[in-house]
Amino acid sequence: MLFQALAIARNAFIEAIRQPILFVLVLLSGAFQIYNTANTGFSMGLTESSEVAADNKLLFDIGLGTVFVIGTLLAGFIATAVMSREIENKTVLTVVSKPVGRPVLVLGKYLGVAGAIMVASVIMLVFLLLAIRHGVMSTTAEELDKPVLWLGLGSVALALALGGWCNYFYGWSFPQSVILLLLPLTLLAYIFVAFLGKNWGLAHPLQTFKPQITIACLCLLLAILVLTAVATAVSTRFGQVMTIVACLGVFVLALLSNHLFGRHVFVNQAVGAIAFVRPEEPTKPDFAKGERFRIELEQDPTGQIRPGANIHYGPTPNGYPLVTGFSPARFEGDVTDAEVVLAPGAPAAVIAERIEGRRIRLRHVGGPGTGVATSRPPEPGDYVFLEPTRVNAAALAVWGVVPNLQFFWLLDAVSQNRPVPPKYLGMAALYAAVQIGAFLSLGVILFQKRDVG
Numbered sequence: 001m002l003f004q005a006l007a008i009a010r011n012a013f014i015e016a017i018r019q020p021i022l023f024v025l026v027l028l029s030g031a032f033q034i035y036n037t038a039n040t041g042f043s044m045g046l047t048e049s050s051e052v053a054a055d056n057k058l059l060f061d062i063g064l065g066t067v068f069v070i071g072t073l074l075a076g077f078i079a080t081a082v083m084s085r086e087i088e089n090k091t092v093l094t095v096v097s098k099p100v101g102r103p104v105l106v107l108g109k110y111l112g113v114a115g116a117i118m119v120a121s122v123i124m125l126v127f128l129l130l131a132i133r134h135g136v137m138s139t140t141a142e143e144l145d146k147p148v149l150w151l152g153l154g155s156v157a158l159a160l161a162l163g164g165w166c167n168y169f170y171g172w173s174f175p176q177s178v179i180l181l182l183l184p185l186t187l188l189a190y191i192f193v194a195f196l197g198k199n200w201g202l203a204h205p206l207q208t209f210k211p212q213i214t215i216a217c218l219c220l221l222l223a224i225l226v227l228t229a230v231a232t233a234v235s236t237r238f239g240q241v242m243t244i245v246a247c248l249g250v251f252v253l254a255l256l257s258n259h260l261f262g263r264h265v266f267v268n269q270a271v272g273a274i275a276f277v278r279p280e281e282p283t284k285p286d287f288a289k290g291e292r293f294r295i296e297l298e299q300d301p302t303g304q305i306r307p308g309a310n311i312h313y314g315p316t317p318n319g320y321p322l323v324t325g326f327s328p329a330r331f332e333g334d335v336t337d338a339e340v341v342l343a344p345g346a347p348a349a350v351i352a353e354r355i356e357g358r359r360i361r362l363r364h365v366g367g368p369g370t371g372v373a374t375s376r377p378p379e380p381g382d383y384v385f386l387e388p389t390r391v392n393a394a395a396l397a398v399w400g401v402v403p404n405l406q407f408f409w410l411l412d413a414v415s416q417n418r419p420v421p422p423k424y425l426g427m428a429a430l431y432a433a434v435q436i437g438a439f440l441s442l443g444v445i446l447f448q449k450r451d452v453g
Contacts, residue, residue: 008109009112009115010112011112012082012111013113013116017175018176019077019081023175023179025073025120026070026179026182030156032066033063033128034131037059051212052132054136055135055138060132060411060414060415063128066128071117071227075231075247076246076247078113078231079113080235083232083235083236084239110436110443113231113232118224118225119180121221125221126190129190130189133148143198144198146200147192147196155185155188156185190208215420219408226439227247227250229436229440233443236447237447257403257405265318265395266390269387270384271303272384273298273299275296277295277379289372295362296359301358307352310387312350312387313350313385315383319389323375323382346365350363350364360384407431
């Protein structure tokens with residue numbers, strides 16, 4: 001079965017890479033990146049702390065979005081060219097009439113289409129990385145990055161020239177030749193550019209190579225693979241127009257998943273965000289039972305906090321996860337009496353002992369054997385809540401079923417200088433694999449009863 005799927009994937013890859021639309025959209029993406037370097041100024045970005053700074057933030061935003069949209073369109077166009085058109089022309093009958101199962105056919109077609117789209121997407125992302133290296137031409141006094149222009153444009157020109165030569169003298173497919181030449185040539189161009197300065201002097205490659213931007217680009221490739229699975233599944237039943245509409249529909253819905261469904265999953269209301277923390281006793285910074293911490297909120301609390309009130313805190317404004325857990329137990333008694341707050345049977349909790357405007361003194365209370373109410377002390381940036389977070393099961397179910405492309409869209413994290421650990425890429429890949437498996441399973445179900453004769 002594996003060899004059958006790989007054979008189908010090879011044929012699907014060759015057929016997909018020969019599609020003129022793939023060649024056209026890839027070159028169009030490169031043209032857009034050139035246009036962006038000259039027209040994404042005036043973004044008023046003054047921060048220099050992240051891997052993209054000032055006007056380059058808008059360049060990265062528009063450039064990454066360009067690759068995402070074109071990748072989505074390619075998924076719709078190529079999947080229908082390889083799958084739907086074969087079904088409509090009855091040519092798929094020559095495969096399924098042999099001892100080849102329909103699930104194997106769907107899997108093989110997906111692998112071939114995904115391979116072709118990955119080749120195109122990598123080329124488009126290299127165009128983006130070259131544009132970021134060049135930077136935005138904010139003024140006419142800006143210096144052109146000569147290695148980017150000569151090596152970047154030269155790699156495209158060389159691929160077009162060799163593609164035309166092979167087409168004229170050997171009859172090879174022009175789009176296929178150009179795309180397969182562009183992949184190594186653009187990668188080599190980017191590698192050489194990384195070792196060169198703007199005026200051809202030697203430079204350290206880390207000045208060009210950006211780890212966080214690279215992680216963001218790899219996550220975007222995973223998102224495009226998910227959309228390719230959507231296109232493959234839909235193309236087993238519908239033609240080109242409906243497949244593209246479905247891809248764009250899933251694209252928009254998946255990007256808005258957090259807003260439409262996710263914000264209704266965790267129900268809680270923060271009363272403020274912590275700006276400053278300090279242990280009452282500097283020698284006891286662990287916030288164990290009986291210890292006190294002083295916190296100061298960024299603004300006055302939006303809700304009334306009474307002495308003895310349970311305090312919950314966590315790193316996110318929606319209240320999930322809470323570092324203080326979900327226990328609804330409330331402290332009863334004199335919050336200033338050490339014998340009461342640590343008495344046997346007293347519930348483990350973090351309580352507000354004293355409130356002075358934005359300043360709150362917290363105490364970790366609870367009797368022996370009642371566990372601990374928090375896994376760590378409060379930190380600046382944590383959000384403060386007066387109630388444990390409730391979970392809306394219906395919204396959670398819908399949110400879990402609808403693919404969430406925000407997990408792959410790391411633009412904000414890179415622009416705001418919030419480091420993304422490399423292990424996140426593995427988690428995103430696992431999520432993408434689950435989504436791809438689900439959509440391919442749906443495609444197999446849709447294709448099982450499809451009349452191909």
